[in-house]
Amino acid sequence: MIKDISPSSSLKGTLSLPPDKSISQRAAIFSLLYDGVSEVGNYSPAQDPQSTLSCIEQLGAEVLPSDGKLIIKGKGRARIGTPKKDLDCGNSGTAMRLLSGVLAGSGISAKLIGDPSLSKRDMTRVIDPLEQMGAHILARNSTFAPLFINRNEPLKPLKFELPIPSAQLKSCVLLAGLFGEDITQVIEVLPSRDHTERLLNLDQKLVQGRKIISASIEDEIPHQSYTIPGDFSAAAFWLVAGAIQKDAELLIENVGLNPTRNALLDILDDMGADITIENERMEGAEPVGDIIVKGSDLKAIELDPKIIPNCIDELPVLAVAMLFAEGTSVISGAEELRHKETDRIMAMSKMLKAVGADFEEQEDGLIIHGDPEFTFKSAEFESFHDHRIAMAAAVLSLKGGADSKIKDAECAAVSYPDFWKDMRKLTK
Ligand code: S3P
Numbered sequence: 001m002i003k004d005i006s007p008s009s010s011l012k013g014t015l016s017l018p019p020d021k022s023i024s025q026r027a028a029i030f031s032l033l034y035d036g037v038s039e040v041g042n043y044s045p046a047q048d049p050q051s052t053l054s055c056i057e058q059l060g061a062e063v064l065p066s067d068g069k070l071i072i073k074g075k076g077r078a079r080i081g082t083p084k085k086d087l088d089c090g091n092s093g094t095a096m097r098l099l100s101g102v103l104a105g106s107g108i109s110a111k112l113i114g115d116p117s118l119s120k121r122d123m124t125r126v127i128d129p130l131e132q133m134g135a136h137i138l139a140r141n142s143t144f145a146p147l148f149i150n151r152n153e154p155l156k157p158l159k160f161e162l163p164i165p166s167a168q169l170k171s172c173v174l175l176a177g178l179f180g181e182d183i184t185q186v187i188e189v190l191p192s193r194d195h196t197e198r199l200l201n202l203d204q205k206l207v208q209g210r211k212i213i214s215a216s217i218e219d220e221i222p223h224q225s226y227t228i229p230g231d232f233s234a235a236a237f238w239l240v241a242g243a244i245q246k247d248a249e250l251l252i253e254n255v256g257l258n259p260t261r262n263a264l265l266d267i268l269d270d271m272g273a274d275i276t277i278e279n280e281r282m283e284g285a286e287p288v289g290d291i292i293v294k295g296s297d298l299k300a301i302e303l304d305p306k307i308i309p310n311c312i313d314e315l316p317v318l319a320v321a322m323l324f325a326e327g328t329s330v331i332s333g334a335e336e337l338r339h340k341e342t343d344r345i346m347a348m349s350k351m352l353k354a355v356g357a358d359f360e361e362q363e364d365g366l367i368i369h370g371d372p373e374f375t376f377k378s379a380e381f382e383s384f385h386d387h388r389i390a391m392a393a394a395v396l397s398l399k400g401g402a403d404s405k406i407k408d409a410e411c412a413a414v415s416y417p418d419f420w421k422d423m424r425k426l427t428k
Contacts, residue, residue, distance in 0.1 A: 003409035003420060005397035008427035011241055011248040011295075015422055017230030020256045021415045022167070023286065024049035024228050025094050026195050028072065029102060031224045032056040033178070035076025041227035043070045047414045051090035055099055058083035059108070072224070077106065077179055077217070086111045086146070091118055091341060091414050094168055100126045100149060101172035104135035105179030109150035117341050117385055119145045125164065126172045133158050133176050133184070157182035157216070164336065165190040165309035170213070174202065177215035186213045192309040193260045198285040199224065226284025229256035233388075234416045235291060236264050236314040238426075241395045242293035243273040244324040249294050250426065257287040263310035264318060265291075271298045271325055298325035300370055305333025312336060316392035319348045322368040323357050324399065331365035341414075342384040351393050354379040355400075378402040387414040394423060 024044035029052065031038040043049065053070075057063055060081035062073040075081070080102070087110055089095035096112050100123075103110050113119075123144060127137045130149070134156045138148040157180050160173050170186050174196060177184025188211040197204055201222050203214045235255045242248040256262075257280065268275055274296040280289040298321060303311075308331075311318065315334060322329035337344040349361040355376035358369040378400050383390035390412050397404035412419040 001408065001410045003394070003406045004403045005394050005406060005423070006403050006427070007400045008398050009246050011245045011250060011398070011426050013426045014251040014253065015238060015426070016253050017234045017255060018046055018416050018418065019044040019049075019228040020231040021046060021048055021233070022094060022193060023195050023199070023256065025052040025092070025098065026171070026199055027224045027228060028052045028056045029098055029175070030199055030221060031072035031074045032059055032061040032080065033077055033102070034074040034221045034223050036074060036223055038072045038074060038224035040070045040072060040224055041068065043228060044231075046417055047090055048092035048095065051088060051092050052095040055087040055089065055095060058085060058087060059102075077221070080106045080108055082108050083110050086113045089114045089118060091115050093118060093121055093341075096123070096145060096147070097126050097168035097172045098175060100130060100137075100147060101175030103149040104130040104133060104137075104151060105155060105176035107151045107155070112145060112147045112149065114145045122339060123147060125166065125169050129158055129160050129173050130176055132156070135176070155180045157184045159185045159187070161187040162189060165192045166336070167192040167194075167196065171196040174200075174213060174215045178217065178219060178221070180216050183214050183216045187211070188213065190306060190309055191260050193258065195258065195286070201285075229283050229286055229288040230254045231415065232256045232258070232261050233313045236317050237391045237395050237419070239264065239268060239273070239275065239291065239293050240317045240321045241398060243268055243275070243296060243298060244321055244399065245295045247295060250292070252291045252293070254288055255291050257289050259287075260310055263307045264314040267301060267303065267311060267318065268321065271301050271321065272296055273298060297372055300325045300327030300329040302330040303332065308334045308336070313388060316344055316348055316351075316388045317395055319352065319366060319368060320392055320396045322370050323352065323396070324372055324374055325370040326372055327370060329368045329370055332362065333364055335364040341386040342389065344386065344389065347382070347384045347386060347389045348392075350382055351389065351396065354381055355396065376400055378404045380405045381407065383408045383411055385411050387411045387416065391416065391419055394419070398427065
């Protein structure tokens with residue numbers, strides 16, 4: 001599907017976002033591991049969380065929609081069932097990597113499959129530690145999905161220092177560790193999103209600036225009855241769209257404000273954006289609030305590579321903000337972007353090139369020479385079937401001089417099914 005986006009200098013209104021994708025997927029998987037009933041409010045209807053939901057059903061969880069909530073009857077760690085079909089993770093790296101940990105830990109034999117994009121993503125980061133724990137994993141070219149996982153020997157504990165700051169990898173090893181008699185420890189050098197530790201209430205300690213998270217069969221799995229907050233990564237598109245428009249005022253309600261996820265707020269604040277947070281509160285284990293953004297003049301920023309894991313999914317749209325900021329902005333230390341749904345550094349470069357931006361592509365990021373007066377007439381954007389690239393290009397299209405086109409725009413539904421509807425609502 002090709003979407004035509006008309007320019008708009010006015011952006012006004014109130015928004016509710018899709019429920020958080022990362023938390024929804026964890027709510028589903030952790031409810032499977034809980035021996036009892038969880039009531040999950042506001043579960044995401046987006047494609048990735050729905051893929052995860054059908055996988056946990058195949059592993060034995062019962063899922064019943066009731067009154068806007070999902071009632072999930074879990075199996076507990078001991079009674080997870082062997083699936084009758086392959087577990088289809090669709091486009092979701094989170095589903096594939098977290099479920100790999102569950103399968104390896106439980107000793108269930110199953111095959112994880114994914115769509116063409118997921119089947120091109122390197123899975124060795126989870127295969128290596130899970131094999132060290134005793135799992136046997138057959139993968140295409142020893143690297144890619146489909147992954148056939150089984151375990152014929154006892155589960156071994158692992159002391160694992162994360163080689164990359166990845167929440168999916170951290171969660172995968174901890175989930176396998178939750179099945180072990182002996183304690184598995186994950187050592188985190190740079191903080192990545194901590195939903196798994198929070199929602200499972202795992203033991204965490206700081207030792208010489210590093211976080212050590214422990215998991216074993218002794219850890220009780222808490223029930224997962226809470227309301228899932230709006231997705232901060234979805235808010236990011238509107239935070240940037242609002243910040244770069246002259247005439248903008250948006251109220252975004254019930255947004256997840258987990259500090260390991262929302263570095264974009266500090267970044268935009270440092271760039272001079274007009275953003276306020278109201279009504280801060282806790283929803284289960286996660287902080288939530290309402291965000292107001294108004295148009296403002298932005299200045300360039302050089303990102304500290306240490307905070308990249310805390311804004312990794314927001315970088316495609318942050319590049320759009322940098323294009324309209326006075327001066328030269330730098331994204332570095334973001335090599336992980338090359339391993340997402342698509343090579344996002346390449347995709348961001350193509351997006352910037354399509355409008356004639358002044359920038360340089362680096363192996364681990366981008367250097368963007370911004371200008372508040374930057375203009376382009378109209379452009380045709382590739383989305384590379386990547387939801388975040390399609391939505392970032394849409395935000396950029398609002399600043400054009402004439403209608404722009406986004407190819408394969410339907411991929412936004414991977415995380416944000418109502419994105420195009422919300423855009424129409426705010427720009428009309
Ligand atoms: C996610 C972790 C991040 C992020 C992805 C969701 C998660 O991936 O990019 O969209 O839910 O744990 P990595 O762990 O590979 O950095």
